[in-house]
Amino acid sequence: QSALTQPPSASGSPGQSVTITCTGTSSDFGGYNYVSWYQHHPGKAPKLIIYEVTKRPSGVPDRFSGSKSGNTASLTVSGLQAEDEADYYCSSYAGGTNPFGTGTKVTVL
């Protein structure tokens, strides 16, 4: 059972920004700074795009940024591109039995 809730969908036009939230109800999440974000194109391997709340692995464009305030983490994709259309999952310790959030499908209009 995931203890991290994400909106099911988000969308934006090319060039715009979209922000996805990841909310945990447990105080464990609020005090934990290992929040990751994954991008998943269906049929492909998921990809780590943010770790430790704000850090980007090598090769991930700086259009992707992460933040956290209290019990809510956020992923912002700036300058949306067609290839950003994918499912996005947050992941962290939030007291649930599944470390992954519920997932958000991002659509580029």
Added chain:
Amino acid sequence: EVQLVESGGGLVQRGGSLRLSCESSGFTFNIYWMSWVRQAPGKGLEWVANIKQDGSDKYYVDSVKGRFTVSRDNGENSLYLQMNSLRAEDTAEYYCARVAHNHCINGVCYPIVDVWGQGTTVTVSS
């Protein structure tokens, strides 16, 4: 190139068994925790199991405890998942994953996965 390649998926009847394999290359396998993560059709990602570098510690999601066994062969740079007593709800894409940071609390693990395989499909028919 760092790579994980899964194999062993397929169609199996309820109650049957399958053994998934994951062959790694391009990195020092024996210094990493490893995970299995799955995605059921139309659902999100779900952590399944973690195994420590030397195989001495293993963790499982409650729904597979007693039915699935994770193992590894560091000499072969490979990870395995033996799945027994399969149920319809085990139908999923199974991903092999390299763990960059591992945190397990109360028997549940919260890995940061920095390398994923392409997945192998397991279908359990009823």
